[in-house]
Amino acid sequence: MKTTVVPFGPQHPVLPEPLVLDLILQDEKVVDAIPTIGYIHRGLEMMVERVEYTEMGFVVERICGICSFMHGMGYCVSLESIMGVEIPERAAWLRLIWAEISRIQSHLLWLGLGADAFGFENLFMHCWRMREEILDIFEKTTGGRIIHSVNRIGGVKRDMSDTELAAILVQLQDLGKEFKKTAHVFGTDPSINHRLGGVGILSMEDAAAVDCVGPMARASGLAVDTRLAGKNYYDRIEFEPMVETAGDCLARVVVRMREIEQSIDIIRQAIEKMPKGDDQALEIRPRGNPQGEVFTRLEQPRGEVLYYVKANGTKNLERFRARTPTFANIPAMIKLVKGSDLADVPNIILTIDPCISCTER
Amino acid sequence: MDSATFLAKVGEYQKGGWRLALINVTTVMAPTAPKHGAAANEEDPDEPTTPAAEAPGVFEIAWAFAKGSDLELIREQITVGDAVPSISEFFGAAFLYENEIRELFGINVTGLNLDLQGQLYQTATKIPFSHQAVKARLAATAAAALAATTAPAAGAAGPAATAASEKNA
Numbered sequence: 001m002k003t004t005v006v007p008f009g010p011q012h013p014v015l016p017e018p019l020v021l022d023l024i025l026q027d028e029k030v031v032d033a034i035p036t037i038g039y040i041h042r043g044l045e046m047m048v049e050r051v052e053y054t055e056m057g058f059v060v061e062r063i064c065g066i067c068s069f070m071h072g073m074g075y076c077v078s079l080e081s082i083m084g085v086e087i088p089e090r091a092a093w094l095r096l097i098w099a100e101i102s103r104i105q106s107h108l109l110w111l112g113l114g115a116d117a118f119g120f121e122n123l124f125m126h127c128w129r130m131r132e133e134i135l136d137i138f139e140k141t142t143g144g145r146i147i148h149s150v151n152r153i154g155g156v157k158r159d160m161s162d163t164e165l166a167a168i169l170v171q172l173q174d175l176g177k178e179f180k181k182t183a184h185v186f187g188t189d190p191s192i193n194h195r196l197g198g199v200g201i202l203s204m205e206d207a208a209a210v211d212c213v214g215p216m217a218r219a220s221g222l223a224v225d226t227r228l229a230g231k232n233y234y235d236r237i238e239f240e241p242m243v244e245t246a247g248d249c250l251a252r253v254v255v256r257m258r259e260i261e262q263s264i265d266i267i268r269q270a271i272e273k274m275p276k277g278d279d280q281a282l283e284i285r286p287r288g289n290p291q292g293e294v295f296t297r298l299e300q301p302r303g304e305v306l307y308y309v310k311a312n313g314t315k316n317l318e319r320f321r322a323r324t325p326t327f328a329n330i331p332a333m334i335k336l337v338k339g340s341d342l343a344d345v346p347n348i349i350l351t352i353d354p355c356i357s358c359t360e361r
Numbered sequence: 362m363d364s365a366t367f368l369a370k371v372g373e374y375q376k377g378g379w380r381l382a383l384i385n386v387t388t389v390m391a392p393t394a395p396k397h398g399a400a401a402n403e404e405d406p407d408e409p410t411t412p413a414a415e416a417p418g419v420f421e422i423a424w425a426f427a428k429g430s431d432l433e434l435i436r437e438q439i440t441v442g443d444a445v446p447s448i449s450e451f452f453g454a455a456f457l458y459e460n461e462i463r464e465l466f467g468i469n470v471t472g473l474n475l476d477l478q479g480q481l482y483q484t485a486t487k488i489p490f491s492h493q494a495v496k497a498r499l500a501a502t503a504a505a506a507l508a509a510t511t512a513p514a515a516g517a518a519g520p521a522a523t524a525a526s527e528k529n530a
Contacts, residue, residue, distance in 0.1 A: 038482030046489060050502045211380045211454040224380075229430030295383075295425060295432055306425070308385045319387040328382075331454040 001026045006342065010039050014117040014346040017356035021334075021349070025342060033337040035330060041360045048317040053079065053290060056317065058149060063322060064358040065146045066109060069102045069138075070300045071322070072151035077232065078296040078309040079153045083286040091155035091282045092233045093274035097165075098142070098150065099232075099298075100263040100270070104172075105134040106301030107256040108179075110353045111186070114253060117350050118195045126182050133175055137168055155283030162278060165271045176264045183257045196249035200336045200348035203247055210331040214303020215255040216352050220247035226299035237269050252351040289313050300325055302353050324358035362437045364446045370435055371424065375451040379426035379433070384458035386466045388490050389419040389438075390499070417441060418492035420466060424448065441492065442469065449474040457481075466490045 004025045010018035018039035024032040047059055057079075061072035073095055080087060087095075112127030135145040141160050142148035150157045160168070186192060202212070207220035217224050218241055225241035227234040242258040244251035290311035297306050303325030310319040329352045336348050418441035423434050439445060447470050449455040456475040462468045464481055467488040486494055 034477065034480075036477070036480050036483070038484060041482055041484055043484070043489065046498070049495070049498055208380070209453050211382070211452060226430075231430075295434075297382075297427070297432065304382070304427075306383050308383065308423075308425075310387060319385075321383070321385050323383045323385075327457065328454065330457055335453075 003031075008033075008345060008349075012346070014113070014350050015354065015356075017354070019349075019354060019356050021337065021345075023337070023342065023345065028342050030337050030340050030342060030345065033334050035334060037330075037356060037359055039360070040356070044361045045320050045322070048320045050316070052315040053311065053317050054153065054315075056320065057151060057153065060320075060322070061147060061149065061151070063324070063361045064355055066106050066355060067102065067300045067302070067305070067324075067358060068146060069098050069142075069148050069151070070298055070305070072148065073099060073232075074296055074298045074305060074307045074322075075309075075320075076151045076153050077298070078294050078307050079290055079311075080286070081294045081296065082290040082292045082309065082311055083153070083288075085154050085284055085286045087155045087284060088281040089275055090159070090280045093270050094156050094160060094282075095151070096233050096237075097160070097267050097270050098138075098148070100266050101134060101137060101172075103263045103301045104260050105131050105138070106353075107260050108134065110256060110301075111182075111253065114347075114350055115186075117346055118192065120189075120192065123182065123185060130175055130179060130182070133171065137171065140164075141168070152283050152285075154285050155281070157283070159278060159280075159282055162276055169268055169271050172264045172267060176261055179257075179260060183260075186253055186257060193250065195347060196253060196351070198248050198250075199344050200249045200340060200351060201247045202332060202336055204245070206335060207247070207332065210335055211328060212303075212332045213328045214300070214325045214353075215242075215252055215259065216303060216329050216332060218242055219244045219251035219255045221245040224304070226297045226304045229297070232298070233270075236273055237266050239266055249347050249351040252353075256353075289315055290317075302326060302355060302358075303328065305358075322358075322361050324355065324361065326352070326355045326359045329354070330359075362439060362443065362445070364444075367435065367437065368446055368448070368451075371448045371451050374426045374433070374435075377428070379428045381424070381448070381452040381454055381458075382427040382432060383423075383425040384455065384462060385423045385425065386462045386468065386490070387421040387423075388466065388492060388495050389421055390492070390495060420468060422462070422468070439468070441467070444469045444471050446470075447472040447474065464488070 006023045006025055008021040008023050010020050020036040022034040023030050044059055048056055051059055057072055057075045060075040061068045063071045108127050108131035112124040115123035139145045142150045202220045204221040207217050207222050221243060223241045223243050239262060242255050242262060244255050291313040293310040295308055297304055305325055306323040308321040309317060312318045333352045337345055340348055420439050422437050426433050445468055447459050456473055459470040459473055460477045460481045463470050464479055
């Protein structure tokens with residue numbers, strides 16, 4: 001049979017980020033896919049050579065505009081671990097709340113992009129309209145809609161008053177009720193089911209074999225979630241990872257929809273459990289320069305992110321490495337694309353929620 | 362590194378249900394040449410040390426494996442040109458990390474199950490974390506810092522010199 005090579009990307013309507021897959025086709029079936037990234041590689045890890053560690057956090061949170069808060073948090077947690085700093089309790093709760101708000105906005109953004117990709121434009125608009133409300137919360141509480149800059153090594157820069165937190169919870173719970181209607185459409189619409197159901201199936205065994213992370217792994221039945229380790233106050237929250245077993249594109253949509261509702265509940269628990277009062281310490285400033293190394297793992301919206309930080313007692317770190325969830329999920333994406341129909345490739349790629357910006361740190 | 366022992370260790374992690382979380386490399390900019398084996402334990406203050414510029418380039422490689430909340434490492438230190446065996450026969454996702462460390466650090470990874478032929482990243486600097494590239498950047502940063510400290514001093518001397526010449530006039 002004649003073999004055809006179709007380049008997917010670096011510019012494609014469903015993926016406004018530069019990723020290239022050379023799709024090797026026999027008839028309409030993809031038999032192999034060769035990835036190329038690096039079109040926008042920014043060398044942020046190289047910047048540790050000339051940017052001081054106190055300023056590097058502001059660079060790290062610019063790895064990605066969607067996971068900005070959690071990149072900043074991961075960097076600060078790493079340095080706090082090396083320097084032996086225990087941040088104030090209220091600061092830890094605030095970080096957890098902002099992290100879960102980030103998860104909601106990321107999933108809403110992705111659901112919108114997904115809807116747009118399979119041709120359901122008003123569903124896309126509903127998802128992004130709801131996401132705007134989340135960005136409003138970010139703007140109100142951090143001053144920034146995309147880049148927040150509230151994380152500091154040793155705590156957080158800004159507080160949320162108790163009345164503000166109560167209002168945010170009401171707003172999120174109202175949004176949760178509204179989102180149920182949108183989730184109902186995703187779950188029951190025949191055209192969505194036709195486009196996503198049974199497409200791009202990743203079995204539990206395959207997901208484990210390619211070291212999948214995040215909603216991608218959970219949609220294939222793997223109950224992996226870095227939050228279960230209980231760090232960063234997640235040990236004080238009652239939650240279970242959202243797991244589906246079908247492993248197809250629709251299961252990956254369902255996991256993310258359920259995680260939006262779960263994040264609202266986690267925020268509720270955090271607000272109830274955090275110490276009350278607006279006059280509490282938010283930051284403990286460490287002294288001196290860091291020395292040592294650490295591996296830090298966090299559960300970002302797209303899955304586990306892993307930071308390696310090595311410090312040598314100077315103002316500049318010796319090494320900083322961020323392994324983002326998209327990087328970890330690229331092998332799974334290649335596995336899924338092989339054997340699929342060419343027409344399903346865009347949806348399959350989109351359902352891993354690829355963030356090339358993160359990968360091209 | 363002893364490839365057989367290393368691969369046996371990796372195989373144990375795979376059998377134990379661990380997940381490959383990261384392969385990380387650090388370019389070691391050691392002040393003196395590293396010593397190996399028995400020489401590493403010898404203390405001889407009279408022995409001349411090799412300047413950094415002549416020392417062989419050293420990389421630290423860490424293979425990180427995750428299982429639940431646990432993270433374990435296999436660490437190896439290699440010199441430039443040493444071969445590192447691929448672990449993609451045990452962990453299917455390893456090829457991406459291995460192509461990356463080959464392109465960004467110039468590490469010679471052998472036995473890759475998917476060789477991307479240097480096309481994974483489109484970097485402006487070829488092998489940006491090689492010892493030569495890191496040294497060149499550090500030297501440039503140091504030179505820029507020196508220039509920044511001397512420039513304001515010259516600027517400060519300017520008005521003072523002007524004032525002195527006005528006074529003399």
